Amino acid sequence: MSYVTILWSGAAAAALLLGIVHATVWLLNRQAWSNLALAVVALSLSGIGITELGMMVSQSPEEWGEWARWCHLPLFFHIVAIVVFVRLYLGAGRRWLMWTIIGIRTAIVIANFSSPLNFNFDSITSVARMHFLGEEITVVGQGVVSHWQWLATLASALLAIFVLDAAITLWRQRTKDARRRALFVGGGILLFLVLATVSTQLVIWGIAVMPMLITPPFLISLVAMAYEMTRDTLRAGRLAAELLESQNRLELAANAAGLGLGVWDARTLQFWATQRSRGLFGFEPDEQIDVDSVAGRIHREDFPRVREALISSIGTRARFQVQFRVCTPQSATRWLASHGDVVVDPHGRLTMIRGVIRDVSEQKQTQEEAEELRRELTHAGRVTMLGQLASALAHELSQPLGAILRNAEAAEMLLSTPSPDLVELRAIVADILKDDQRAGDVIERLRALLKRRQMQFSPLSVETLVKDANTLLRADAAARHVALECCAGDALPMVAGDRVHLSQVLINLILNGMDAINESASSRRRITVAARNVEDTSVEIAVVDSGTGIAADRLPRIFEPFYTTKANGMGMGLSVSRTIVEAHGGRLWAENDVDGGAIFRLTLPTLQGSAS
Amino acid sequence: MNESPRVHLVDDDESFLNALSRLLRLEGLETRAFISATALLGSLGPASRGCVVADLEMPGMTGFELQERLAAAPAPMPILFLTGYGDIPASVRAMRHGAIDFLEKRAPKEELMRSIRVALERGDQEFERRGRLRDLDQRFGRLTPRELEVLQHVVVGRMNKEIAAALSINERTVKLHRTAITRKVGVHSSAQLATLSKEIGLFGNEPTLTA
Incomplete structure (x- = not known):
């Protein structure tokens, strides 16, 4: 059996096939540079195998030398590709070593093709024939070794150092995967590199009469590399399956x-x-x-x-x-x-x-419904409060209207005299106009209170707010024998707020205070509304009544919706009030006065305070 | 010495106060306007006469408090309440405490004037009665304790003899006391003496208000 032909042809064919496979992988995924490197390693090895076979079957020294010259071409690609593969796939290896090796190999290839015979031999004088694996093959007999042969030896040594260094670097990463790669790929390349180099040196220096044996060891190191790459492919397949599974799980969870x-x-x-x-x-x-x-x-x-x-x-x-x-x-x-x-x-x-x-349609709807309910309640609260305010408003209107009536009657009487006093008449008309304006203002205020609307924030002086409440409730307080004292200095900073809503809150608190005083039957019947500056960031308005205060067990509950202690109360006043104050970025709370009454405090951020 | 009858107006609303003063002046009445109940009370003296027209709902001292304080003043005057709008419990309370009337601010002029005139008239009567009582007080005040003892028996219609026996004195002494009483009080008949002493509440009877 001529095993040499079979083995070398088989090795070349196997390497070729492996090269084509990995080249195809690279063609399909241009990011897979490791596959390209491996493809070049494999394809070039196939070339090495063919030229080696050529050497073994050559008939003359010239023919042998020619095959050896051509062998350098695939060898160049083979070594460059191994270096690149180590850098890419193992992620290790010194860059300067890589370039040095590539540089030397390039120089060898150039020298190889410019020399009369090939890089290794200046001349081959004879060839010998020997039996090898059941076949008669040609080996180098005698020849003159090139002066530059040491360069090839150096390149091989550098390659061995490069691979060894990369393998050590990888080994030190201490992960199982890195160590296996270091051992398999680094160790594999190194071992068979040494084998191939040694056998080649022996032949070239004429120490042993034997054929060049580059292909078999390199084939084995190629198999080691390909094995690792295949594992990667398998792992990729497994990852793909896992990915699909995790995607399914994710979708299941997402759907749930x-x-x-x-x-x-x-x-x-x-x-x-x-x-x-x-x-x-x-x-x-x-x-x-x-x-x-x-x-x-x-x-x-x-x-x-x-x-x-x-x-x-x-x-x-x-x-x-x-x-x-x-x-x-x-x-x-x-x-x-x-x-x-x-x-x-x-x-x-x-x-x-x-x-x-x-x-989130449902949440949105709930949110909108809650907003609507809040608006309704605010409105309802306002309507309820308006009932309480009816007397105050009627009184407010009756003042200017009464004055207009009496003035008109006076004018009528003046006009019925023979020579009416025009100065007095003019004064009367001016008074009537002024009172009509007052009546109009009352109606305007009533309309503003009744109107259901969103909050409108605008710069607002606390003094105005307190004055509004005082104007609306003065008469009511008098009718209920309550002394209403309001003090808000005009030096207070402005707040951002809705005048109507905040007036409503203040009025509500004052009316509550009056109710509390009525229940207490105390001789002191007084409500004080005082505003003060709190650290320039907010203004506090305190409504203090002389009632009996709030029972400790009721204190935490009074701001709850529908909580009431009044027979005809809806329990919305304080709840709505707090909603309004909080919508302004403020707070509303209650405490008991040391003198026995209740204090309701509300804070509103000042314009500067809310801007910063 | 006495002031002329005046309408004392009290309202915290200056505009209404001016309008009403103007109207009443044109109606020929003398008015004085006050911006608060306290201001009115501070200006009243024993010689003040007339009536008060007050807003029921005022800050500080309300109408009812004014009514109470007025009754205790040296020169009580009838009061007429004006209000923004009629509130039944308030009006009932006002009337029970002897207010002349309870009118809305925009009540018809005739009604308002009628009520004011009634109040003034009643104020005058009151003033005169007060003068008379003061006069009677003065007269009865001159009596000695013994004469008062005798008078106590006279007003219940006892004869001189009975009085002498009750007081263990001479009948002639009783006669002398009765002469002194007639001279000091200026009334002779025992029936008249009884009426007057009852009027000023001399023997435990409250002075009756002429309604």
Whole structure:
């Protein structure tokens, strides 16, 4: 059997096949540079095998020398590819060593093709034939070794050092995977590199009469490398399976939580979305979706907000969070909340948007209902309070109207005299006009109180607020024999607030105080409203009554809705009042006065305080 | 010595106060305007006469408090309440405490003037009665303790003899006392003496208000 032909041809064919496989992998995934390196290692080894076989079957020294010359070409690629593979796949090896090795090998190739015979021999005088593995082959008989042969030896030594160094570096990483790679790939290359180098040196220096034996050991080191790479491929396959599994789990969890997932790839412009996401946007399970179709489902009013959120997220690299309405063809408008992040490449270009979406229609609806209820209650509270205020308002109106009537009667009498006093008449008319204006103001205030509306914040002086309450309640307090004292200095800072709502709160507190005094049957019947500055950041208004205070067990509950101690009370006054004050960024609380009455304190941030 | 009858107006609303003063002046009445009940009370003296027209709902001292303080003043005057709008319990209370009337601020002029005139008239009567009582007080005040003892028996219609026996004195002495009483008080008949002494509440009877 001529094993040499079979073995070397088989090795070349196997290396070729392996090379083609990895070259194909690289062609399909241009990022897989390790595969390309391995493909070059394999393909070049195939070339080495063929030229080696050529040497063994050559008939003359010239023919042998020619095959040996051509052998250097695949050998160059082989070694360069091994160096690159070690750098890429093991992630180790010194860069300067790599370039030195490549440099020397390049010089060897150039010298090889410019010399008369080949790099190793200046001349070969004879060839010998010997039996090797059941076949008669040609080996070098006698020849003159090139002066530059030491360069090849140096290159081989450097390569061995390079691989050894890389393997040690990897070994020191102490992970199981790194150590196995160091041992398998580094050790494999090193062992067979030494074998090949030694056998080659023996032949060249004529120490042993034997064929060049580069292919077999390199084939084994190639197998070691390919084995590692195959493991990687297998691991990739397993990871893919795990990824699919974890994706399924994620989707299961997301569905259970009512979450939809979606990813938009800015490079391929493709949307990937879970069924839940598609459902939320009203897409069919197999419908093609793109940016335009998704954007088309977002409510026109909300679209700028969504875009704004994404743009700001791209700018700041921060996560985005946005709520918007979608209009689907199947059902009514729903509210979606989305949060997620954007992936931006180093050049600041958007590459991907991924996000989670959730249907928040119900929450939104509940929220709106609560808001509506609050508005209703505020309104109801105001209406109830207006009932209490009716007498005060009637009195307020009766003053100017009474004055107008009496003035008109006086004018009538003056006019019936033979020579009416025009000066007096003019004074009367001026008074009538002034009182009419007063009556108009009362009506205006009543209308403002009745109007159901959202809060409108504007700069407001606390003095005005206290004055308003005082004007409205003065008569009522007098009728109930309560002394109402209001003191608010005009030096107080301005607050930002809604005049009508805050007046309502103050009036409510004062009316409560009067009720408390009525229940107490105390001889002191007094309510003091005082405003003061608190550290320039807020203004405190205290309403102090001379009642009997609030029982300790009731104190924590009085601000609860529908909690009341009054026979005809709705229990909304304090609750609504607190809502209003808190909407202004302030606080409202109650405490008992040391003198026995109750104190209601409310704080409002000042304009400066709320701005900072 | 005596002031002329005046309408004392009290209202915390200056505008209304001016208008009402103006009207009443044109109606020929003399008015004095006060911005608060305290101001009015501070200006009243024993010789003040007339009536008070007050706003029921005023800060500080309310109408009712004014009414109470006025009754205890040296020169009590009838009071007429004006209010923003009629409140039944308040009006009942006002009337029970002897207010002349309880009117809305925008009550018809005729009604207002009628009430004011009634109040003034009653004020005058009151003033005169007060003068008369003061006079009687003075007269009865001159009596000695013994004469008062005798008078106590006279007003219940006892004869001189009975009085002498009751007081263990001479009948002639009783006669002398009775002469002194007639001279000091200026009334002779025992029936008249009885009426007068009852009027000033001399023997435990409260002075009756002429209604």
